[in-house]
Amino acid sequence: MSSLPHLALARVSFTHPAAAAPGGAPACRAILDAVDLVVPRGAFVLLTGPSGAGKSTLLRLFCRLEEPGSGQVLLDGEAVDSLPPALLRRRVSYLQQTPCVVPGSVRENLLLPFGFRAAAGLPRPDDAALTELLASLAAEDIPLAQEAATLSVGQRQRLCLARALLTRPEVLLLDEPMSALDPSSARAVLAAAESFCLDAGGTVLLVSHAELAPDRVTPRHYRLEAGRLEPGRLMGGGAA
Amino acid sequence: MNPGVLDITPWRLALALVFSLLAGGCSLALKLGLGRDILIGTVRTFAQLFLMGWVLGLVFAVDSPWLVLGLFLVMAGAAAHTARGRVRESSVAFAWPMYASMAAVYLLVTITVTGAIVDATPWWKPQYFLPIGGMVLGNSMNSVAVALDRLFSDLRGHAAQVEMRLCLGADAAEASAEEVKSAVRAGLIPSINSMMAVGLVSIPGMMTGQILGGTDPSQAIRYQIVVMLMIVGATALGSTMLTLIIRRRCFGPGDRPLLR
Numbered sequence: 001m002s003s004l005p006h007l008a009l010a011r012v013s014f015t016h017p018a019a020a021a022p023g024g025a026p027a028c029r030a031i032l033d034a035v036d037l038v039v040p041r042g043a044f045v046l047l048t049g050p051s052g053a054g055k056s057t058l059l060r061l062f063c064r065l066e067e068p069g070s071g072q073v074l075l076d077g078e079a080v081d082s083l084p085p086a087l088l089r090r091r092v093s094y095l096q097q098t099p100c101v102v103p104g105s106v107r108e109n110l111l112l113p114f115g116f117r118a119a120a121g122l123p124r125p126d127d128a129a130l131t132e133l134l135a136s137l138a139a140e141d142i143p144l145a146q147e148a149a150t151l152s153v154g155q156r157q158r159l160c161l162a163r164a165l166l167t168r169p170e171v172l173l174l175d176e177p178m179s180a181l182d183p184s185s186a187r188a189v190l191a192a193a194e195s196f197c198l199d200a201g202g203t204v205l206l207v208s209h210a211e212l213a214p215d216r217v218t219p220r221h222y223r224l225e226a227g228r229l230e231p232g233r234l235m236g237g238g239a240a
Numbered sequence: 241m242n243p244g245v246l247d248i249t250p251w252r253l254a255l256a257l258v259f260s261l262l263a264g265g266c267s268l269a270l271k272l273g274l275g276r277d278i279l280i281g282t283v284r285t286f287a288q289l290f291l292m293g294w295v296l297g298l299v300f301a302v303d304s305p306w307l308v309l310g311l312f313l314v315m316a317g318a319a320a321h322t323a324r325g326r327v328r329e330s331s332v333a334f335a336w337p338m339y340a341s342m343a344a345v346y347l348l349v350t351i352t353v354t355g356a357i358v359d360a361t362p363w364w365k366p367q368y369f370l371p372i373g374g375m376v377l378g379n380s381m382n383s384v385a386v387a388l389d390r391l392f393s394d395l396r397g398h399a400a401q402v403e404m405r406l407c408l409g410a411d412a413a414e415a416s417a418e419e420v421k422s423a424v425r426a427g428l429i430p431s432i433n434s435m436m437a438v439g440l441v442s443i444p445g446m447m448t449g450q451i452l453g454g455t456d457p458s459q460a461i462r463y464q465i466v467v468m469l470m471i472v473g474a475t476a477l478g479s480t481m482l483t484l485i486i487r488r489r490c491f492g493p494g495d496r497p498l499l500r
Contacts, residue, residue: 063407064493064494064495064496065403065406065407065496065497066496067492067493067494067496080494081493081494085406085411085494085495086406086409086410086411086495087409088494089406089407089408089409090409093407093408094407095407096400096403096404096407098400100400100401100403100404102401102404112405112408113408113409113410115414116405116408116409116410116411116414117411117414118409118410118411119409160404163408164407164408167408167409
């Protein structure tokens with residue numbers, strides 16, 4: 001197995017263009033300031049920090065939804081901008097904070113990625129496999145034929161997580177996945193992330209506004225504030 | 241003068257100003273504040289059409305393909321400039337691709353019509369090429385503006401869905417396929433609606449002109465049919481090509497969406 005870190009940031013800086021001052025040039029707000037991060041394969045990373053600190057931006061850099069102003073973003077030692085974007089996003093799956101579904105049934109939503117060229121060769125799951133996956137996310141109550149638009153936010157979040165898992169990514173980037181969920185839905189999503197890490201050997205980066213205590217893994221905790229990423233204290237957790 | 245056409249003397253033309261005065265009166269009575277626009281519009285109508293008449297007379301007299309093509313390109317540039325002004329998006333640079341694509345597509349359509357369907361000899365004969373080219377440009381300009389405006393507003397309005405498709409492994413074309421379809425559809429619908437209504441709701445401009453000029457109505461309708469089909473084809477081709485070219489500009493390196 002490669003000794004390279006699975007994910008890494010090397011002196012990465014990122015600035016957001018802020019509103020221009022009246023009569024002046026547009027001001028820029030530094031979100032990340034020469035940030036370094038090393039994430040081994042199979043790690044469970046918990047990223048916290050105040051609102052607007054740049055936690056989501058940091059996740060989005062790994063799947064090139066944002067581009068750094070300077071520094072390098074690496075996947076398995078390779079710069080992410082050297083990889084074909086669709087292939088990169090198949091390997092590094094980003095789950096948006098607000099779960100997003102397309103018009104159509106739950107089944108159509110789950111099978112959406114299989115219509116894209118990057119999914120060529122990926123086995124298309126049958127209904128039994130889809131139902132089993134939903135059940136593993138405590139979403140067995142969602143019929144495959146139901147219109148996705150009629151689902152609750154918690155159900156949509158689990159649907160989106162199931163859809164991401166179907167593409168067999170190596171990395172899950174979860175952007176505040178529990179922020180709008182009831183406690184049971186939140187537990188199901190966190191358990192699925194832990195299982196992805198422990199059972200599938202995947203790497204998880206989870207952004208959370210609140211502190212979390214997973215049952216089965218001991219997360220590596222980082223806190224992002226004022227453009228700096230600092231190791232946080234370890235939280236209670238499980239074995240990994 | 242064509243013996244079939246009744247001459248409009250300068251005095252009778254001036255009499256048509258009654259209609260502008262009528263519009264100005266409505267504006268005054270209802271305090272619409274459009275008096276100045278009606279005045280400027282009237283002056284521009286006279287000035288632009290007299291200028292166009294003079295230029296066309298000159299082009300017909302010189303009878304040179306280069307002059308005809310040059311004038312067509314100026315008209316295409318004006319159409320693209322007008323369409324650009326109707327699109328509200330300012331963060332994506334699309335003016336030059338728009339000018340180039342509109343000129344190329346509409347030149348191709350106009351040459352096909354004059355050379356292959358109307359069978360004008362030569363194909364650039366200004367009496368055919370310029371009016372037909374003008375109709376292609378004038379009608380397609382609106383469709384292109386509608387299509388692009390819809391493309392930009394949908395890519396912004398559906399930013400989360402576009403991003404979600406990208407995150408599931410779609411490339412930029414796959415992630416924005418629905419928005420592109422919706423934009424081309426929006427651009428095409430007015431031309432299709434015109435085909436549905438033609439001959440029922442109105443007698444179209446070209447046919448009216450030919451009939452006033454003494455052409456047999458059975459011949460005038462053939463020209464009008466060609467014009468209607470030509471406009472639908474040009475609109476579809478122009479809207480599709482421009483939407484696809486400009487869609488690419490809505491994504492940055494790494495297929496990163498720029499409109500959100």
